[in-house]
Amino acid sequence: MTDLWQDPRETPEARVADLVPRMTLREKVSQLSGIWWLDPEAGGMAPMLRETLGAQPDWDELVQDGLGQLTRTFGTAPVAPREGLELLARRQRDVVAANRFGIPAQAHEECLTGLAVWGATVYPSPLCWAATFDPDLVQRMGGRIADSMRALGVHQGLAPVLDVVRDARWGRVEETLGEDPFLVGLMGSAYVRGLEEGGVVATLKHFLGYSASRAARNLAPVSAGPRELADVFLPPFEMALRAGARSVMNSYTDIDGVPAAADPELFTALLRDQLGFEGTVAADYFSVAFLESLHRVAADLGEAARLALEAGIDVELPSPKAYDAPLLAAVTAGLVDEKTVDRAVSRVLRQKCELGLLDPGWAPVEPADVDLDDAESRALALEVAQRSxxxxxxxxxxxxxxxxxxxxxxxxxxxxxxxxxxxxxxxxxxxxxxxxxxxxxxxxxxxxxxxxxxxxxxxxxxxxxxxxxxxxxxxxxxxxxxxxxxxxxxxxxxxxxxxxxxxxxxxxxxxxxxxxxxxxxxxxxxxxxxxxxxxxxxxxxxxxxxxxxxxxxxxxxxxxxxxxxxxxxxxxxxxxxxxxxxxxxxxxxxxxxxxxxxxxRLTDVSSVDPTPLFPFGHGLSYASATWGAVTATSGPRWDTDGTCEVEVELANHADRAVSEVVQVYLHDVSSSVVRPVQQLVGAARVDLEPGAATTVRFTLHADLTSFTGRDRVRIVEPGPVELWVGASSADVRAVVALDLAGSSRQVGHDRALEPEVTLTSR
The missing domain is CATH 3.40.50.1700 (Glycoside hydrolase family 3 C-terminal domain)
Known part of the structure; x- marks a missing residue:
């Protein structure tokens, strides 16, 4: 007779509720970390790598009670697909055979510029994705990457990076999608849809405010107030979670003295309670141990485990350091409530259930020759590059x-x-x-x-x-x-x-x-x-x-x-x-x-002119679309709980195909808190063959004007606003004056995050 937890007809919640009470504490804790089985030459990939992980442990001992994740089986050293599949299948069979419940591990890999394994297509960097302003193209790319991952038996990808650029001196700018939260969210959520619809768990990085580190130094403390966190750094994550992302990874930094990995306000109050996230939170590599060694907020690894687990970090990556013997000892000593362990393991097992890893008859992908850089993938990589x-x-x-x-x-x-x-x-x-x-x-x-x-x-x-x-x-x-x-x-x-x-x-x-x-x-x-x-x-x-x-x-x-x-x-x-x-x-x-x-910006009260040489949204072409009328079809009144419509007429009078990116910026004429002069609230890439013409219609909900007010509650505030419609943040072709009419309105995380965009040929 099949136990309830093994029955695919039951809900994941019911299956996990049946399984967890059957498990010993050691079996539960074993599900809360991964193993990075390092190649002897892999120690150079990151500073303190060997020091942080310690000596290579005994494999059989590590997996005897189960295992949460297998870390970068393919992405640690150059292995051919068949060789990697043989290795992954062997390790998965070891894991299944060793634990009482036969639960396999969840395998993850990096996938920021394509699946980061030997011989796989290297797609353009995220800055290039953003430069395309083409979410459909990025979603196709994400789906293609997911196909490669599934072919190798990989369940989770550590991407995309949703950190909003605040200082270009930061080394990780290349991993980001730019300096505008709407664009970051638009393109990041497109990538998430590609991965998730392809059956791979997308992991959002890095929650929260990582790119605001002081002086742009990696891992440096973050100086950001709650309004900047809510209005700049959080929206891309909201958009990507709505797109279906099932995992989130913490930031390495601290905000006002509290490391993200030890902050229940971030991972429980905000991410879980307010945003309704039900997936897993994975620790960025070594970040749980860093609570002791770098942040100095934990006296030992047991305390580090307690802080991270109570904050809401479900899985320690890349290998067990704190979520191992130190956590077991802390629970035994009464320093950590076993219910906190149950909370984390329930989330981990629910995700494994969704991936089919708890189903009877599960088996690893068998070794085969897999082409990870086929003609279709290369063609897609070329298309993204050309449009970027x-x-x-x-x-x-x-x-x-x-x-x-x-x-x-x-x-x-x-x-x-x-x-x-x-x-x-x-x-x-x-x-x-x-x-x-x-x-x-x-x-x-x-x-x-x-x-x-x-x-x-x-x-x-x-x-x-x-x-x-x-x-x-x-x-x-x-x-x-x-x-x-x-x-x-x-x-x-x-x-x-x-x-x-x-x-x-x-x-x-x-x-x-x-x-x-x-x-x-x-x-x-x-x-x-x-x-x-x-x-x-x-x-x-x-x-x-x-x-x-x-x-x-x-x-x-x-x-x-x-x-x-x-x-x-x-x-x-x-x-x-x-x-x-x-x-x-x-x-x-x-x-x-x-x-x-x-x-x-440039003022009379400072001698420094920060005006950029080339502004956000800028880009020239050899032939461009001809702009026609820009009109607000819904009139100057915009209800604080309603929508407005803006139409832009475009035509191609050139003798070759053209592509225009129509950008809509919100300018708040006056508000109760200091606001950006302009911020992107809509964008549409429009491709036109010679002689073609189209009308682009943006339907914008008043939610897109919302911001965090003085009492730190997000509101839509009545008053005059303008929509600046143009070809870049500095190339404004038309100004549409509107009046947000009605009463001030509180909005939550269920608000509209994107406009509706329709194209009608003329």
Whole structure:
């Protein structure tokens, strides 16, 4: 007879309620952590890795009472799919055989730029997703990544990152979706839908306020008030939870002295009680132990376990440190209530139930040869890259004419590493295995451009350092050509081993190394210079940008990024990306975000002008849509509990396809608290073939105007507002004046978070 907990016909809640009382305390605790079975060479991936995990434990002893998660079976060292599947299946069979209930482990992997395993497609970085302003495309990408994960027996992906950029000096900017909470939520929730509809648990990172660390230093304390947390950092998580995310990961930082991993206000009062989240909270790697070793709020690991568990951290990752013997001892000593353990294990088991891991007859995926970088995936990676390239400036030099001689220069011109961020497998893991190839083909800009143009090449300088002779040689190469294309940017890495990436924070936004000197030398030749930036953050290029013939930004565009860059430079693709982060101007101060109030912008009371060189939402094209009328069809009255409609007419009078991103910003004329001058509340990418015309209609609920009032309650406040409709935050094509009429209204987490957008052909 099948026990109730094994019956798939029963609800997950009923099954878990039947199972948990049958388990011993040790069996429960065993479900609350993962195991990272490290390769001997894996210790270099993060500082203190070996020290934090300790000696490699005995495998049989670890799994004898069950196991919560298997950490990065594929993503720790280069293993072929069949080899990894054999390893995962063997470990899962060990886990099932060892524990009384035959419960397998939940397997997780990183998936920030695609599944981070050897030979899997490297998709563009999240900044690129955001630059597309195309949530449908990002959702397709998420679904494709989920297919790869399921084929390998992986249940959970540690992405997306929903941290809103507040200071571009932070090393993890490359992992984010930009500086606007609406855009971060829009694109992040699209990715979540792709993963979750593909059967993979999405994990939202990092709850909450991680990117507001002081001076942009990784893991530094956060100075953010409750209003900033509620109105800037929280909305993307609200949107992604509504999209179906089933896991959340904590931030490493502390807010006003309380580490996130030990904060029940965040993970119980806010996430559970207010937002209604019913999934699992996974500890960012080592963060439970960090309560003792870094934050110093716990005297020992047992106290760290108590603080984290009571706060609402259900699973300790990547391996058991505090949620092991220290937690068992704390429960036995009466320092931790076993009911708190029951709460966490119930959530873990409910998710395993949803994944089918408690069903009779469950079996691991059998070893097979799996193509993780097939033609369809590469084509999708190319499409995302093409739609993410941002043309920042152009004096007519682009697209490059046929037959011109091109001097290709720069440290990022002839390396596949230029296309990849720090969480791409080759940059994250293979740097520790130099004897192993990438497992896939990643071309360079030099290789892609050489198919179309007569190239001469000189590197000029590396990303960091360099010598005068190489700078001079590059200038000579440029002087002999019709046009010079210089490819500049970052070397992605981890914890100081790069110029961008986790732990690679910077004190200023000057281009790394001698790259600005190289650019100056090239400009001095008199040859028109087209600069291409392959970067993980926006840089201050204001000193030289006005003297460039053109400036292109690609962020980290993935394995097909070189082809996308070549397609844009040649004109085969009409550039249509838009900036998810502002580029600073000379003399501007950091941190900067376009979400600034009046006194955060240029004023007469400060000598510092923070106006960006290239603003949020900016992007040029070779041919653009023609804007027609912008009208509020619902009239000037906008009820505080109603909707308004704004229509934008677009037409394509060009001889090629065009793509426009219509952006709608809210400007609150006056309010009871200080508000940003403008903030994005709607955006729509519109593709038009030659001769086509369309009307874009935004139906905006008054909830989109809400903010946290003086009493820290979110309200829709009556009064005059304006909708600034345009092609960027600085390129406003029309101002729609409206009056929010009615009484002030409190709104909750069930409020409208996005406008309804419809396109009607004309």
């Amino acid at each position: 390239i941002v043309l920042l400036a152009n004096d007519g030099a682009l697209p490059l004419r046929e037959g011109v001689t091109v001097a290709l220069v720069g440290p990022r011109a002839d390396t596949p590493q230029a296309m990849q961020g720090c969480y791409a497998f080759p940059m994250h893991v293979l740097v520790h295995h130099p004897e192993v190839d990438d497992g896939l083909t990643i071309r360079t800009v030099r290789e892609a451009l050489a198919e179309t143009y007569d190239l001469s090449y000189a590197p000029g300088c590396p990303v960091l350092s360099g010598d005068d002779d190489d700078l001079a040689a590059a200038a000579a190469t440029a002087a002999a050509a019709d046009v010079c294309v210089v490819v500049l940017g970052d070397q992605a890495g981890l914890f100081g081993r790069g110029t961008s990436g986790e732990g690679c924070d910077v004190p200023d936004l000057r281009l790394p190394g001698r790259q600005e000197e190289l650019l100056e030398a090239l400009i001095e030749t008199g040859t028109p210079v087209v600069a291409v930036l392959l970067v993980g953050r926006p840089y201050d290029v204001s000193r030289l940008a006005p003297r460039l013939a053109a400036l292109v930004c690609g962020f980290f565009p993935g394995e097909e990024g070189a082809q996308a860059v070549a397609d844009v430079l040649s004109g085969r693709v009409n550039p249509s990306g838009r900036l998810p982060v502002s580029f600073p101007d000379s003399g501007s101060s950091q941190p900067w975000t376009y979400l600034s109030p009046t006194l955060g």
